[in-house]
Amino acid sequence: MNEAQILELVYLARGEQLSLLQWWGGTTFALLTVAHFARKNLNLFLVLLILLLYISFTFYVVIYSTRGDLILSGLLDDIRVIQETTGQISAASVSLLQESYLDEVPFFFFIFSTIFLPGMFFGSIGYVIFMYIKGRQ
DSSP states (O other): OOHHHHHHHHHHHHHHHHHHHHHHHHHHHHHHHHHHHTTTTOOHHHHHHHHHHHHHHHHHHHHHHHHHHHHHHHHHHHHHHHHHHHSOOOHHHHHHHHTOTTTSOOHHHHHIIIIIHHHHHHHHHHHHHHHHHHHHO
């Protein structure tokens, strides 16, 4: 596999991860919308079903993202091997290796992944439960 093919796979893998994260964000927004506007119609079965599906989908996103990170790490290692064997790589590969968030995690990504995403996950679940209880009163 040559460098251009590896770069194409890197950008495809990153695009897939971003697409999945956006889909998860949309699912979270839909969950909050349903809880807000249908609180009077929510029963225990629907709440449990919605939460089970949301939690299952979230675990799928986490597992898929972790696998995507492993794939990206392997592809970056392939670029490093090409650099070591040929002695030169393209400017795009150089910038990709220098800005790789897999080698050292920038502060923003650390805060995003450890505070924002879990907060959004647990906050959404709590909001659905809160709206169910509020709708029963």
